[in-house]
Amino acid sequence: MAARVIRPMTFSDIDRVAAIERATFTVPWSTDLFMGQLRRSTSILLVCEIEGVLAGYLIADSFVDVWHIMNIAVDVPHRRDHVASELIEAYFAITEQSEHRGHTLEVRVSNEAAIELYRSFGFIASGVRPKYYPDDKEDAVIMWKDWEGEFA
Ligand SMILES: CC(C)(COP(=O)(O)OP(=O)(O)OC[C@H]1O[C@@H](n2cnc3c(N)ncnc32)[C@H](O)[C@@H]1OP(=O)(O)O)[C@@H](O)C(=O)NCCC(=O)NCCS
Structure with a gap:
């Protein structure tokens, strides 16, 4: 099975993330929007790498007492292979101790x-x-x- 890693997104991921975003959505987030989200201390940004290639990402943020999943996408060749599921599981693991409602x-x-x-x-x-x-x-x-x- 191909080696998979779920890890925090970094600024060096943004070009690849933005490319998947543009190929996925009719109104894609801009590079600036991704950068702004990366700078927010309340934000959770995760990527999934398969064999060293970024295959998907998830972005969530905290608003008052609620977590909001703002963006999730998986590159087409990797869909239906539980990439999004692994990103969501990692997100839940990060947020499970929080007192959000x-x-x-x-x-x-x-x-x-x-x-x-x-x-x-x-x-x-x-x-x-x-x-x-x-x-x-x-x-x-x-x-x-x-x-x-x-x-x-
Ligand atoms: C939606 C999306 C993120 C799912 O990613 P994924 O990695 O393919 O999803 P997973 O493989 O983890 O799927 C988990 C479960 O979701 C459901 N699911 C995923 N894709 C599905 C599809 N095309 N049709 C029906 N159910 C689907 C199934 O229940 C699946 O479980 P199963 O494969 O064991 O039956 C992906 O299709 C995508 O990037 N779409 C474009 C971007 C988008 O729509 N983002 C959400 C915006 S709100």
Whole structure:
């Protein structure tokens, strides 16, 4: 089995991360956005390397008392090989001792792969943000995990 490593993202990863991002999303994060996120002390940025090549990444941040998964993507040749799952497991391991009230994220209503991924980790759909995505005005599903308060 190919050697895999999950590790923190560094500034030297950004070119590769941004290339995967541009190939993945219709409204990709800019390099500056990745850099800004790397500078935030509350942020969690992880990458998965397979045989030394960056194959996927996850970015989350803390907002008040909630963790927010802001970005996750896997390079096409490595999809459906549990790269995203390993990134999410590592993220949960980092956040499990925190006193946050749960985890949330937004996902396109049409993104069945991601919705299934999040469901497999116990995220539950709790509502819709209408016209959330600026390019085509697609709605976002709001998902939560381990939330015990009122839904936003
Ligand atoms: C969504 C994404 C991150 C999943 O990454 P991945 O590494 O392929 O996912 P995993 O292999 O860890 O999949 C774990 C589980 O998620 C579900 N899943 C993943 N891809 C799926 C697909 N295409 N169709 C249905 N279920 C899928 C399955 O339950 C899967 O478990 P299984 O393979 O044992 O059946 C990847 O498809 C991707 O990069 N998509 C484009 C970016 C994106 O949509 N990001 C999310 C934005 S909110």
